[in-house]
Amino acid sequence: MTQLGNQRPAPESWPAIDTGAAERIFLVGLMGSGKSTVGRALADRLGRSYLDNDALLQQRTGLDAPALAGLGRQALHAQESGQLRALLDTPAPYVAGIAASVADNPDDLARIAAAGRVVYLRASPRTLARRVGRGQGRPWLDGNLLTTLTQMFAARDDSYRRVGHVVDTDGRDPHELARLVSAD
Numbered sequence: 202m203t204q205l206g207n208q209r210p211a212p213e214s215w216p217a218i219d220t221g222a223a224e225r226i227f228l229v230g231l232m233g234s235g236k237s238t239v240g241r242a243l244a245d246r247l248g249r250s251y252l253d254n255d256a257l258l259q260q261r262t263g264l265d266a267p268a269l270a271g272l273g274r275q276a277l278h279a280q281e282s283g284q285l286r287a288l289l290d291t292p293a294p295y296v297a298g299i300a301a302s303v304a305d306n307p308d309d310l311a312r313i314a315a316a317g318r319v320v321y322l323r324a325s326p327r328t329l330a331r332r333v334g335r336g337q338g339r340p341w342l343d344g345n346l347l348t349t350l351t352q353m354f355a356a357r358d359d360s361y362r363r364v365g366h367v368v369d370t371d372g373r374d375p376h377e378l379a380r381l382v383s384a385d
Contacts, residue, residue: 224293225317226382229303229361231353233332234322235370235378236298242379244296252297258284278302282309289316304357314364320382321365323358326351328371 226243228236237253244251258280259265269277281300288297289312303309313319324332329350361367370378 223318226296227299227313227317227319227365228296228322229299229301229313229319229365230322230324230370231301231329231350231357233329233350234324235332235375236322238375239322239370239378239382240296240298242375243382246379246383247294247296250295252288252291252295254281254284254288254298254300257288258300261287278305282306285309285312289313293317301353301357304360307360310360310364319365321361321367322370322378323361323367324370326354329354 226247226249228240228243230236240253241251255266258269261284262269262280269280272280278300281302285299285303299313303313326347330347333346333350368378368382373381
C-alpha cells in the first residue's frame with residue numbers, strides 16, 4: 202500500500218498491459234514520476250523511438266523550460282497542448298512522455314486515450330519531491346517543494362487515473378517498470 206490512502210494490489214499481481222498492440226504508448230504523470238527515464242527504457246525494450254513532449258516543445262520554440270515558464274502558466278500549457286497535437290501527427294510506433302499539464306485539459310486527455318495506450322506513472326508526492334530535488338529547470342517549484350507537489354498531485358491524480366493504466370513507481374527501478382509496462 203502506498204501512503205496515498207488507496208488499497209491496491211502489488212504491481213506484480215496486476216494484469217499485464219497490452220502495449221504490444223498499441224502503436225503509440227503515452228506516459229503521463231507529474232514531474233519526477235519517471236516519464237523520461239521509464240519512457241526511454243520502455244522504448245529501448247520495444248525497439249521504438251522515445252519522444253518527449255517537453256523536449257519537442259523546446260526544439261520547436263527554441264525556448265528552454267524557464268523561458269517557456271516566463272510566458273506564464275496559461276501560455277505554457279497552451280504551447281504544451283499544441284505540441285501534443287503535433288506529436289499525434291508523428292508516424293507510429295513510438296513511446297512518448299507527455300507534459301504533466303495534459304491532466305488539466307480534458308480534450309488533450311481524450312486525444313491521447315483515442316490515439317494509443319495511456320500509462321499513468323504514479324508516484325507519491327514524497328517520492329516526486331525526492332526525485333525532483335531542488336527543482337532546477339522546472340517551473341513553479343519555489344517555496345515548499347513537498348507542498349507544491351502535494352497540491353499538484355491532488356489536482357491531477359483523478360484525471361490521470363481516468364485515462365490511464367496506473368503503475369505505481371514508488372521504490373521501483375525504471376527498467377523493472379519498463380518490463381512491467383511492456384507486458385513481458
